[in-house]
Amino acid sequence: MKTLALDTSTRQSSLALFQGSELLLAQWFDPNMPTTQAITPLLRDLVAEVGWKPTDLQLVIVSQGPGSFTGLRIGVMTAKTIAYVAGATTVGVNSLRAIAARCNEQVSRLHVVMDAQRNQFFHAIYECNDQGKCLEVLETEIIDQEALMKSLVAGESITGPGLRNKHQLVPEGVRVVDENYWAPTGEAVGRVGISDFLAGRSDDFWSLNPKYYRKSAAEEKLEAEA
Incomplete structure (x- = not known):
């Protein structure tokens, strides 16, 4: 093919x-x-x-x-x-699913974000297994950036180009995936x-x-x- x-x-x-x-x-x-x-x-x-x-x-x-x-x-x-x-x-x-597929780290619950302007993100959540396959558990939505950051829980991970210039807002204990794999x-x-x-x-x-x-x-x- x-x-x-x-x-x-x-x-x-x-x-x-x-x-x-x-x-x-x-x-x-x-x-x-x-x-x-x-x-x-x-x-x-x-x-x-x-x-x-x-x-x-x-x-x-x-x-x-x-x-x-x-x-x-x-x-x-x-x-x-x-x-x-x-x-x-x-x-x-x-x-967002393509971004999740690029994650090169061992993660379980993965948040993926892209900039939606107006201080908002396009956002989806994936559960990833040991083989790196990620299953969507929350469909793509538009969410306020502040609300998303407050909802993140220690042990979760986050990736995506929406983090550019905002990764410092990610709460302690939430893993930020390597920037080279955000896009x-x-x-x-x-x-x-x-x-x-x-x-x-x-x-x-x-x-x-x-x-x-x-x-x-x-x-x-x-x-x-x-």
Whole structure:
């Protein structure tokens, strides 16, 4: 199974290519280029490097959210376009779940957070076993940052890019996962999506859309003015 995995949920966007469950290549986007400009040439170069054509792809996996409104929209639309052209199967992956999958430490109860602006987090909780498999026990929600920090209990762990410049607020006794593993990646999205696909899950191409978990500021302003 020739697979493309794509994460554009944060500023650190990346792509990964898999043959079956084997990672062939993974690459960050150029941070100095807008995602819309970086994504097509990077994909073209990586596919050519492994000797494929875009039409060879059989599975396209993409982060659906939460995350950047613009980034998610670009990522999902790119994934759908590629899948349409190649006739590939699509799988959408929750960004927080991909972050949980990157945790490189032995943890049990893991909180995952991304910045939701307005002093809030996108937040989910996972229970992880000795093999590093993490099962979601609290679905993605939006929570006030202060409320989450107060709810943390000694012995729990926390990870995610939402901790940037806020990890000092984490209560004593709560483990902060290594900062190098806070961000979602194309590789992590791919590994989660491949596992789901092998378990029999895929997403309908036509209904695959970003999951924003909240309305944009522009939508909220329009509603307030209505």
